[in-house]
Amino acid sequence: MPFVFGKLLYGSRFHQIRQSRGQQGIGISAAVLYAQLTTGLPAVITTRTGALEPAHRFSLRIRVETNEPEILEHVEVDWDRTHGTRVEIEFRASLAAKKRLVEYLRSTGVVNPHARIRAEIDGDAFLSDRVVDEPLVPPKAIKPHPLGIELGQLARMVAGSKGTLAPFLVDQFVRVGAKTAEEICTAADLTPSSRVENLSGEDVSRLLAALQSVRVPPPPTTQCLSPIGEELLVRGLSAEYRMDFVAARTRPSAVYGGHPFMVEAALGYGGKLPAEGNAQLMRFANRVPLIYQQGACTTTHCVAEVNWRSYGLSQAGLPQGPLLILVHIASTNVPFTSESKDAIATIPEIEREVMLALQDLGRDLRTFLSRRDRTRLAEERARAVCAILPELAAKVAEVTGRPLPDISPIEGQIMRKVVAKKRTRDGRVEIEVQNHTSRELALQVFEQSEDQAEDAVPAPDFATALDDLVTRVWQVTLAPGGAWRAAYTGRGSGTIDLRGVDEHQKVVVDLDV
């Protein structure tokens, strides 16, 4: 354990072929080192592996000269947690990039829906709550694939092995059988029975070339990758952003240069997303948010490459409007453009998968948009009719000298919806809700007004006042074709709304306006 925190380049992943967050063993030990350099204080780590085990607390530092952990204190402690790890580091830093920091945390929350992330930065609380209770299944390591191996790694594998070449190839590589092993040996100009430990450096180079020249099926992809999944992506995004439309795609896993990878993408539209300007792009590699160098990233290029206009969006390079685009690339070896791991390099296989995922989502979005436009149009029409009919009824009644006809059946015929109406006459405010749908509905009539309405009949189920504004709520159950009415003395200055009814199922008309 101390090595994880107290030794740089202590990689748990080195030459483990599976998807993981870290790679080189720098992240946490560098944080410990940074704290040590800026404050001189050691890191305190409390950890426990299970309820039956005691918790251990370490206080440690990195011995800079030797790159070895130096344990200052190690005690067994009582801990109120059954398992887990707590890391306490104190360091000095500027909060200039606070916005990015929050962005990073929020993004991390989106792709880690199993995690709860809480932070308090400069007094501002941040919380990204857990949306699923099942932890992720850790991906399993696979053996290297002939296409994805590099010289150093091969040399190390050769150095650590004994026996003959053919069984070595079959054992150490994925997708290599006896026949393929033989082919590789022939291509490398080596006999299958040659001893591995006797291979010269030159032999290893030839072997590498041979490995990469022989046709081998792509590596298995599923068990070594850990995609987030469409459902969790949708839930993760919905938890962080309010949107009208969210969809996600997990593409089938694929391979580039012997490295398995998988592309996931999600689109969010509308809601509280900013209506103007470029779409918001969220990039991830192995569940790690990529914050910097957006322009250099292949995902950005792909997003710009997609013809969003054909999905009903405007586009100026990036698509415009209230749009959020998430792209996650999971791989045993994410091809970054540089060591800073900010941007993903352009690899045709990856590009293709990203494009396909985005286009697929674009089609979903187009369907949503056209359906929304249709519904909106129908609603606008109905709303317009609903606003004119009472006037027509009133005028016709006036001209013919007859009493005002009840036009609610007509409205229902036109709308097939739930109709809520507010009308003020002679100092009486009347609220009426009619269910013209074919279903029974349980809904809340929600009213905000300056009227006190103490004589409201029926009395509201809930009422609260904030300054001059009173909020009233009635719980109403309406059978198909049923109607509900409330009335009170007042000026009718307020607004009404229905809750618990689908937006496109309801029409709220204020006859006082």
Place this chain on the structure above:
Amino acid sequence: MYKQELDQRAQTELLRIAEAWYDQMHGGEVPSIALPTRTKQNIEFDDESEVWKYGEKESLRSAHTAKSALHLLKMAYVIGFLKQQLTENRSSTLRELYYISEGWKRAKFGAQDESNFLIEDLEILTTLQREAFHLRPEEDGASIFGPLRIRESTRRGIREIHCRDDVGEAGYGIPNNVEGLDFIDHDAKMVIAIETGGMYARLQENGFDEEHDAILVHLKGQPARSTRRVLHMLSDRFNLPITVFTDGDPWSYRIFASVAYGSIKSAHMSELLATPRAQFIGVQPSDIADYELPSDKLSDKDIQALKAELTDPRFDTEYWRFQIRRQLELGLKSEQQAFAARGLDFVTKEYLPARLTEMGVL
């Protein structure tokens, strides 16, 4: 008494529309109204009255859509207004009605065309003329000059007027509401309805009306309803041949068509407004060639209009098909005053006598 009955009938007919809506709404029905489709595809020749009327095609306006609901609302407002106007024995112009609608909030008219159109709808629905609703157009009727004596009941009393001896050179001005007009007698053999003021004055100056006993009617372009009604009454009452003298272009043929066959817009009143026996003098496309008249090239719009007339049922006669095709071949149009190129007397001494003889009027 007669006027009161007419007012009563107008009010009853108007209210009938509103009552129908009331009953529909009361019965849980979406209010609606059926009107004949007012396009050239839906005008038919009525053999009995020899005029073009609306056919069977109807369009239903139902408050299912906001546009139609608004139309019904506007109509309801207009009916309400007309009812009040009839009750108070007031009257207003079409333009005034348009301005009155300013106070109707949502039911306010966007343009005067809209209110005019709606009044025509009401005429169709009530089978009454807008005059019965105490509505009048703001434009003048045209003028009459010739051997005709009429009696007009004006707001200041009854006047008897001879349309040549009692009037100035401008002639007798046709009032907006010609229902109160009586034709007493005449000394005429024919009526010539003339499109332009220049030609009207030319015939006067040259004494054509005296020489040939002609009543001259100045149409002032597309004739107002009252002008067409007067021509209809002259034909009806005195059995005089009615002739129409216009420019030689597609728009002028439409002037003739509205006099003779009725207009598409007011096909519901064709029986009252059209003069089926009216004859077209010219300028005919063949005249342009025969008299070598100064002419202009047809514009694209002219050609379009001519082609449209070829599909207009009112022009579906051998005579008009021939003339329109002839004009399309020539590619030329001439104004009636183009005859001046051959001298100021040419039109009265040569063209009209020859053309009227050919038509069998002289």
